[in-house]
Amino acid sequence: MTVNIVTPDGKVYDHHANMVIVKTTSGEMGLMANHEPVVAPLEIGEVRVRRVDNPGHEDSIAVNGGFMEMSNNVVSVVADSAERARDINLSRAEAARQRAEKRIEEAKTTQDTDELQRAQVALQRAINRINVKNGN
Known part of the structure; x- marks a missing residue:
């Protein structure tokens, strides 16, 4: 196929x-x-x-x-x-994960639920890229 x-x-x-x-x-x-x-x-x-x-x-x-x-x-x-x-750049994926985690903490502090959801999706995407690159 x-x-x-x-x-x-x-x-x-x-x-x-x-x-x-x-x-x-x-x-x-x-x-x-x-x-x-x-x-x-x-x-x-x-x-x-x-x-x-x-x-x-x-x-x-x-x-x-x-x-x-x-x-x-x-x-x-x-x-x-x-x-x-x-093709995944691991250092870029790690930086994206760190940015997303920071955005999540800021969104929790400001209680911005929309930003929290966007940041959580960004975190999922970054973790997915890291896992695929590392063979997990």
Whole structure:
């Protein structure tokens, strides 16, 4: 099957795979060739792809929301943003985590619930990128 991951900035990933594992809003879902058609909303999380051309290796992609569709042996992921593990700058991700944690503390102090929610999402995204880069 073919796996495509696209964002508003363009294609992030395009390979043939034996299996794809995504984090949907209702839990993890594993997809293999000839899976029945399905559409599912995605959480902030890791997409893992077991490629045909490299048995025993898994590509990891940090995905920040969106949805996936499986149809006719094509898995399409449309995400707000996505980044392959090899392309993640760990120091930038760590800095983003620290900024988000600071924003959370400030929002709690000022009781700004909207800013608190935005900062919590930013923290989730940063932690996701860190975990994907570190292979967690």
